[in-house]
Amino acid sequence: MMSISPTRTRATASSSALHALMAVGGLIMVLFLLAHMYGNLKVFAGQEAFDGYSAYLRTVLEPLLPYGGALWILRVILLLSVGTHIWAAFVLWHRSRAATGGRGGYRYQSNAHRRGVQRSYSSFTMRWGGLTIALFVVYHLLHLTVNVISPGGASESPYLRMVNGFSIWWVVLSYAVALVALCLHLRHGIFSALASLGAATSEVRRRRFNQLAVLISAILLLGFLVPPLCILVGWVGP
Amino acid sequence: MNITLRIWRQADAEAAGAMTTYEVHGISGDMSFLEMLDVLNEELALAGGDPVAFDHDCREGICGTCSLVINGIAHGPEALTTTCQLYMRHFKDGQVIDIEPWRATAFPVLRDLIVDRSALDRIIAAGGYISAPTGAAPEAHSVPVPKKNAERAFDAAACIGCGACVAACPNGSASLFLGAKITHLGSLPQGQPERDSRVLAMVEQHDAEGFGGCSQIGECTAVCPAGIPLDMISQLNHDVLAALPRNKGHGH
């Protein structure tokens, strides 16, 4: 075989393979979010149920696993997913900039069609949207998991932490903004992940996967937003 | 019609380029976009100027040579249409039209609107073929191909190798071009023996040429004159993932 270029990357590090890796991480996070959303909906069952659920997460599979073991396994998987996802995102971002002289879709002088012809807003915001989500997750963990930030008052009870926080309008607003960013990310991301994994190989599948992406994003948006909103308007309280 | 053109002028690969403004008059709607540029060039030449260099050959939408970004869109505003098959009737009197070359790191500008697309040839050389030595072919009817697969292969083989997909992709990816070739050869029984090695070698070459990855933006399919569908990129990814575990020692 000829050696066309000395910088041949192995196929395993190809953009195609990295996208697949990123897609796996992303889809794991989607599954987590679906479960998380389901868990959150337990606020409607009252404080006991919700706190019990939180405790259950930590005691599940005991004594097979130590206290918090299952949760930690979950956390490790999540961390790996987030880690590879973000790592791959940055490598690909870098390659994309290198391939376009650092200017991506803005490399033409013409002011017309700067955003292309048919691309969706959702695909347009993947990268900055991703960063927004990252910032949100940090904020969110500090708020509801580690409880370092505690608008409305700290509490041992996750239920009360939520109620305290979401009684304040700007907390709800900040979550809402993040959720919109997240669901835009997923509107494109879920389809893209399935395509990256080589599943969208016909027109019909492409259409189905796009519908699926919209559906899951919408479910997540609603499912996550309903509890904070209900708390804000006072339907759910301490 | 009278048209104002803003055209990217660049003397050679090293020179810095810039947009330059020209006026053309008396353009008829039946002229093709390139014939409109011919008019400009004849005027420029007679006025002692330097005609605008642009790539073209067949002027009937099949050779894939013509390559202009018109008002920010590769091959201009009409879908499924190459630059040479774009007619001036789609523009308005007095309109300002921006004309630029394909832009991608893997496609260096050679002069004005002409770029070097040989990277695409090297991707094909890396594996975009079926090894069928001349004379060794079996009787054509010995391998029937289900019509469905034959049609799929054909849809993919329609790619004219113009590179508009790269010019339009915000990631500078040639994935649509690559996916089309992978789908073409991979849909046929003849293409199976080399299927794994082909896709890995071509993907490696694609990346080594400096094309970006595909994040399924779909701008490529909007400009593709041959109507190559987006699912062929997914086919590419499918084949890469299928080949990777089977081809651990591939080529290195």
Place this chain on the structure above:
Amino acid sequence: MSEYYAQGDALFDAKDPGGPIEERWDKRRFEAKLISPANRRKRSVIVIGTGLAGGSAAATLGEAGYRIKVFCYQDSARRAHSIAAQGGINAAKDYRNDGDSIRRLFYDTVKGGDYRSRESNVYRLAQASVSIIDQAVAQGVPFAREYGGLLDTRSFGGVQVSRTFYARGQTGQQLLLGAYQALERQVAAGTVEVNTRHEMLELIVVDGKARGVVVRDMVTGAFETHLADAVVLATGGYGNAYYLSTNAMGCNVSATWRAHRKGAYFANPCYTQIHPTCIPVSGDHQSKLTLMSESLRNDGRIWVPVAAGDTRDPAQIPEAERDYYLERAYPAFGNLVPRDVASRAAKQQCDAGRGVGPTGLGVYLDFGDAIERLGRAEIEEKYGNLFDMYAKITDEDPYTTPMRIFPAIHYTMGGLWVDYDLQSTIPGLFVIGEANFSDHGANRLGASALMQGLADGYFVLPGTIGDYLASNQMPAGVDDTHPAVLEALASVRERTRRLLQINGNRTVDSFHRELGSILWEYCGMERNAEGLTVAIGLIRKLRESFWSHAKVTGINEELNQSLERAGRVADFFELAELMCIDALHRGESCGAHFRTESQTAEGEALRRDQEYSHVAAWEFAGEGMPPLLHREQLDFEYIKVQQRSYK
């Protein structure tokens, strides 16, 4: 007449092995000397052109182990103009069991060429056609298939069997991609080096043998010399001499013309095919004509209004006032008569004032009946892409308004003279594909150029060139400093300098347009002695004016399209003159060459076999000297020569 040319010796094809026609090719291959695989690496070949002919030849020779250098003027080997072929490729597979055979393809091709081609060559072509399809299918060329998974065929261009294989409207593209991919495979294997954006400007002849070329790097302007044991020209046709044609903008005669000037005979230059179904010209600005595949004639009906000057909307013209003139005059073949017949008939209708469309230069190709009979869906499935192309160009919807079509220059049967081995009169210079003259006689049948290009490239040339290479290696010591090389290089430099120095006030394109209109007028669908003499005078004058008034911008050392064009047009001038001289010498009508002086009472072409059953091979006799005519007599052993009739 003899003021225009001089008589040379008769010429004959010394390589034709003779014997029973079925065995000739086998015999030739058996007699050809072989080179052992290990030694092939030491033999080098330059191939100019990457179309079906050049691409397939280079790939095959590279695979055989020779060292190959390939050149083309496009930016990729895949863009050679073969890519534009739409309709299909013939092969005597007889998959339809409709009575086809190698023999019948042979017969149809000789008859279609109006008995002006060589039996031996055509028979070999028909034999090779079968393997071409096998080869292409093995490469993954996606031919049309039926539901059972087997290959589909259709009938095409004036024959009564279904032997045309096709790939939607992109047969040329798909076949070329097959050859191109085979070529790139050899590039990867290191046997072939492809140089794109390189234009051949001169042939290097060392001690009477072709040994190399001078090319211009079209990006930097650098002149390069490349040497090899043999040179193959696969540079396509010269239809662009007419300016408006179905050829690509870059198609040129330069490579073959330069070889002609170095001693290769140019055969039958006046045989130019005019394709009946092209989109009519819309205005002065037009730079090229677009072909609408001949396959459209399978379902479309051609007509004009009965009354001259009838400018009504076609929908307003009742059946009784329409003249389906082909169906009327040729009941057996109807709309499917060969190209030359259909083209001339259209011209006659327009000359009589019955032409349609804004310029009056057009006839209708109407799908109204077919849509009614088969339904729009089926027409869409069969011809959708062609209809779309038509709509794009004309802004009219062919589903509701009949298409307008007009003949246009399409293919050139003439080309460099070659023997049975495809070798020109310069030893070591081989010529394949449309660039040679060999297989189509005075008219080419639809779907047979692709067949010929691939037969030459995959099978014939690889079978014959070894014989030459085996005993004709480059003499030791010939390198870039050899006087013949330096001379060739210097002549290219000088010519380029002259072109750039003219600095006149008229664009090269305007000269080209004018040359084209002279050729079209006097050496187009109908020719006569008077007109041809006028044309020769006009061409000479125009050529002189070109060399003193053309405006060639820029410098050599840059990507300079103005210079490229000027060089090509300069060669077209010289060729154009020879075309007219050839047309003048041939005082008969045959195939695409219609002399008004030689027609039957019904206005059909009248051949004069006694005087003209020959190939006219022209030798360049020096600047300003009349060319020398060498005749190669054509004898027919296997086919009974008849007056062609499609009635």
